[in-house]
Amino acid sequence: MGSREVNDRTCIRKQVDPRKLEHLRQEAYANDHLVALAAFMSAASNETRLRMLYVLWRAGELCVCDLADVFEITQPAVSRHLKILREKALVEARRDAQTIYYRVCTDNPFARLLVGFFEAREADRITLNLKDLLP
Template sequence: MASTFAVLADPHRREILDVLRAGERPVNDLVDWLALTQPAVSKHLRVLREAGLVEVRRDAQRRLYRLRAEPLAEVDAWLAPYRRMWERSLDALEERLDGMDG
């Protein structure tokens, strides 16, 4: 799991994952979207692929990348207790604000 967090620490990698949520894309689309060089995007894709967050398939001369959401379930599970804490805090704030109406 630490490697997933390390991979997600980079904002360009998170942006690549955001783009890939809509479906698979060739490298050139990602280069245009991110306004980075092709070698830089390829480097980020390699890191994401090694972490299991994206997978690639060949289509003739193109390589198409797509998101693999399964590794993100680890991150979601780790965040779950914090999410519950935030929800309790927000519920307490809502109760306090409702009590101020009268």
């Protein structure tokens, strides 16, 4: 008997527990925490915003002009990214006269998770080459 390629079109179920599947479906759709987590992930999934979070964590706090210089983008572009991060409470701001300084909001559990990821230098081990992940 030869080996068959397994993919998402080759599922052959021997038995099914419809009650279990219904319970899992209801649980997945009733969990509002997953909605919030998806919103946080969506905000942080943009490469520039994730880099901004990393830079803000490393620097402690920076103003819009600092971030514009670091990323070589316009201040309005930085402000748009920060608005998205602020809306999800991933960054917080403090005003000093005319200047607003931003920092990672560590009151947010998702932001703390990202900071922990940065601190553990786990991001350095991420690869897009799946061969590197296989034994």
